[in-house]
Amino acid sequence: MSLFNRKPKETISITYISHAGNSRTAAVPLGTSVMEGAVSNGIDGIVAECGGACLCATCHVYVDEAFLSLLEPIAEGEEEMLGNTYSKRLPSSRLSCQIYVTKALDGLIVQTPEAQQ
């Protein structure tokens, strides 16, 4: 049994829509974050300066309303950072490093803000 290494995981599909309206869909492994899915696929609009530690607010996204209720609630650390986003915070605002990919999120759509910093 492997204690430390993860096995290859199933993926779900996530669509990232830029502020300008360009859309890209990526296959993102279960257990990784929506931010990691963007960064590893070279999707612009998510900067992720701190690498997913919930400390920089540069992976801000607007989550499509149909999926909002499927997400884990906003934790205290994310709430703090959402108060520090560069673009306007909306009710659909989340930090994509704090959204972990589950099967239920297959087809997830997020929009990236005009600017992250």
Added chain:
Amino acid sequence: MAAGVVIVGAGQAGFQCAFSLRADGYSGPVTLIGEEDWLPYQRPPLSKGCLSGRQDLDGIALRPVEFYESNRISLRTGERVSAIDRVGMRVALAGGGEVPYEHLVLATGCRNRMLPGRERVCYLRTRAEAGLLLERLEAASRVCVIGGGLIGLEVAAAAALHGLEVSVTEVQGRLMARAVGTVMSEYYRALHTHHGVRVRLGTPEADWSADVVVAGIGVVPSTELAEAAGLDVANGIVVNEELRTADERLFAIGDCAVYPSRFAGGMTRLESVQNAVDQARAVAAAICGRGKPYAAVPWFWSDQYEAKLQTAGLLAGFDREVVRGDVESGKFSVCYFRGGRFVAMDSVNRPGDHMAARKMLGGRAELTPEEAGDLSFDLKAAAIG
């Protein structure tokens, strides 16, 4: 064609500098040269997510290869710069060839401080070292960590959570002595002990018969190139408040740079993602003609068990610690004062305090020891001031 920017070192700072140059609209050539064979990657997961099992070593690249192509960043991995020719304004590559520059950014980082004569010891700074450590931990039941600093303790926490028998040896009298104050050190000693880790303080005595011995005993800045090029070196490459060396076309950023910091009250060298990223951005702006003195608030974080440590400011020379909240609850902050002035805060699972501290330290807001210790005092409102 203009010679453009050459960045030596493709870690977090080097990568960010290339990224920011393009984001800032720099149109000349950008060359990013790194010794390691991998695409530029994040180092924090090596001792955090990759050890806990949440992240794969394959998933830590800062950007995929297409990013460099589409941003016209000439990425040269697995290559080492052997010399800087400041008169000819070019760098020589160890494998042969030269690259001309108009601006040169040294982001050479650090290398591990090693234990002499101990072949079997693992270290943890590069992806290759992390791979080797993971492989050895797989087959281990007893682990000895030498060095009770951040890296060592993150390794100890991950190993303990995986059910291994772990000991930590620290020559100083307390854990993380360089990074945090005495209250926090004691909290982490108790936390590790609670998780079954045997913590030995004030002794060099280590469990050499353990299956795996890991040393996290600090790093040494890589300054040889700068020194050979006649630049000032003093525990790092010496730069001014714009992060320039004495040669105005040469900058140094990140772990290898010694710069004047109002938070340190003098010259300092920091080893953190924040420092790498913010200095890289500052230098990119300077190259684009929008330079200003570097004054970002230092911060970093550490994940151990369920405790998320976040620090803001520098506690060098503090003379008073004030606890905010209840240490026992595992949600508290420690505020540091020097001559009555608020200079730094360490928070465990109190992200609101941390963000308020970052704002206060970066602005003009003041905080008294009495306010700091009073949980009913609204830090957030005071930070907005």
